[in-house]
Amino acid sequence: MSVLGHRPGCSGSRAAKRSASSRKPRTAGFSYVEVLVATGLIALALVPALDSLSTLVLGAGIHLEHAGADAHLSSRLDELLATQFSALDAAAVAAASPAIPTSYSDSSGSLRRRFVYLARYDGDDADGDGNRFTGGDAGLLWVRVELEGTTRSLETLTTN
Numbered sequence: 001m002s003v004l005g006h007r008p009g010c011s012g013s014r015a016a017k018r019s020a021s022s023r024k025p026r027t028a029g030f031s032y033v034e035v036l037v038a039t040g041l042i043a044l045a046l047v048p049a050l051d052s053l054s055t056l057v058l059g060a061g062i063h064l065e066h067a068g069a070d071a072h073l074s075s076r077l078d079e080l081l082a083t084q085f086s087a088l089d090a091a092a093v094a095a096a097s098p099a100i101p102t103s104y105s106d107s108s109g110s111l112r113r114r115f116v117y118l119a120r121y122d123g124d125d126a127d128g129d130g131n132r133f134t135g136g137d138a139g140l141l142w143v144r145v146e147l148e149g150t151t152r153s154l155e156t157l158t159t160n
Contacts, residue, residue, distance in 0.1 A: 080104060097119070098142060118144075120133070
């Protein structure tokens, strides 16, 4: 007798043999149709994903351009605010209008040219006309830095 309790040379019943032989063995792997369906689904999912990536790349470039423009404008505004108030006030009086660029603007032909506008500012509207640039206060200046050819600008008020 063997260890498992079977007699040598004796196999199981005929029913057990028949049921074992009637089962087909399971093959490993995927069928050709399953591979085609999976490939098709992946291809369909990749099209919008790649489209969104191209939008992301374009958006990153635009963001980089805007961030560079803002830094360029901000650097000039910081330079102006570090300048003595009397020099800025003299340039504002010389310009005589908030629509005329002052001598603090970049020279023509400069790369990414910045225009600087200075004007005395009527903060309390003492003359009552509703225009903040007429009858301006002597100790208050409006400062605007604008990037040529764009709508990008920064502006602030400064005092002496």
